[in-house]
């Protein structure tokens with residue numbers, strides 16, 4: 001479902017200074033895989049996720065999702081694929097500040113179209129309930145704890161029934177019990193509905209929930225192995 | 231150095247809905263303590279830290295830092311105490327978006343006054359070097375990874391040589407090695423300079439670096455015990 005070849009991403013910070021955030025990355029992902037992405041701070045994990053999520057374009061190399069090549073798509077086409085196929089949990093949550101938790105979760109549904117207001121509200125409340133935040137539906141992000149904001153971001157990523165979930169540190173701000181609830185939720189979605197899931201994490205305990213580990217270092221993939229114990 | 235009695239914090243979300251973020255909290259902290267603050271998502275940890283940092287006021291009860299009572303201080307006086315005595319690492323980093331890492335770290339020095347520009351830049355570079363980011367000094371937050379932004383926030387908290395460090399999940403976005411570097415840094419500051427440190431964390435491994443554990447649940451302190459093994 002995901003094909004990545006020779007992927008490199010270079011940022012030009014100034015005329016002379018370039019940051020090679022990704023270098024010559026090759027990764028193939030099949031449908032219904034459950035993968036953890038690990039590696040030191042600054043090693044390229046979020047940049048990799050941004051390319052996968054069509055939020056950033058390769059400098060060199062190819063990225064193909066479900067037959068759609070990142071290079072060939074217009075910005076509108078990328079936005080449409082993101083909305084229809086991908087649920088993204090950002091490292092910094094990226095919620096809209098002046099909108100409530102419920103409204104934040106509803107937004108992907110309105111972009112999709114074909115939903116009426118009542119339907120969207122119902123679906124969004126379901127997702128909030130799934131992450132344990134039904135009683136915080138009308139709070140804005142500033143009125144939510146860090147972990148609650150993170151859970152709203154997770155609910156928003158799930159609301160469009162995506163084929164792929166890209167989650168960048170989805171449990172970094174959550175206590176052990178809530179982390180396990182979220183990871184069990186992801187496991188269920190993976191096992192029962194076959195959703196393909198990639199999770200960036202620093203924590204080995206979180207990686208143990210997944211079935212394959214890809215480790216980055218200085219923009220390169222240095223390890224790509226299946227996790228046996230599960 | 232910190233005296234908290236009967237502390238309660240209530241948010242009025244609407245006319246009828248109130249959130250009791252903190253309920254009747256009593257805590258005494260002596261100089262040079264090294265404390266971890268733990269508890270489930272939404273249990274009141276960040277609210278507690280905001281009161282300690284003079285960023286929020288008690289609804290009921292008292293908070294006294296070094297003889298200064300939160301209730302008696304004007305906003306300007308609170309800002310001054312914060313600048314002189316407290317280094318705050320926010321759960322969401324709270325860096326200024328259009329300013330570089332170096333400038334972000336310099337800012338508390340300019341508020342303090344008595345620094346010239348050259349001096350401030352030198353001190354700020356020292357702090358960036360301490361957290362391993364000397365080579366990212368001229369990047370803005372958007373050009374930094376999540377963990378790098380977090381480390382800039384830590385450098386900024388240290389730059390004014392504070393008497394107290396309040397760190398809300400300071401290593402949540404950091405890999406194991408970088409987390410240990412930061413925690414060792416905090417340990418050194420605590421052991422060698424006697425800085426009082428409170429760290430909010432979800433991770434038992436992080437708590438093991440500290441000497442006392444305070445656990446919150448639903449806005450109350452449910453446990454307050456010293457950590458024996460260190």
Ligand SMILES: Nc1ncnc2c1ncn2[C@@H]1O[C@H](COP(=O)(O)OP(=O)(O)OP(=O)(O)O)[C@@H](O)[C@H]1O
Pocket residue numbers: 136139142143144145146147148173174175241242243249250251269270271272273274275276277278321
């Ligand atoms: N401005 C606000 N208005 C209303 N409710 C609020 C506000 N800020 C926080 N809350 C609520 O107060 C409670 C405590 O929030 P707090 O941020 O202190 O939790 P926390 O322990 O830091 O959680 P986390 O581990 O998720 O960061 C939460 O239930 C939250 O929804």
Ligand SMILES: Nc1ncnc2c1ncn2[C@@H]1O[C@H](COP(=O)(O)OP(=O)(O)OP(=O)(O)O)[C@@H](O)[C@H]1O
Pocket residue numbers: 011012013019020021039040041042043044045046047048091366369372373374375376377378403404405
């Ligand atoms: N817009 C940008 N301009 C310049 N450099 C950037 C930009 N975005 C990221 N970088 C750099 O690219 C490298 C990789 O960043 P990335 O965010 O992918 O790391 P990461 O593995 O997600 O790290 P973390 O675990 O800290 O979140 C970092 O060294 C960072 O400084």
Ligand SMILES: [Mg+2]
Pocket residue numbers: 045046047091168375376377
């Ligand atoms: Mg990242």
Ligand SMILES: [Mg+2]
Pocket residue numbers: 145146147275276277321398
């Ligand atoms: Mg918090």
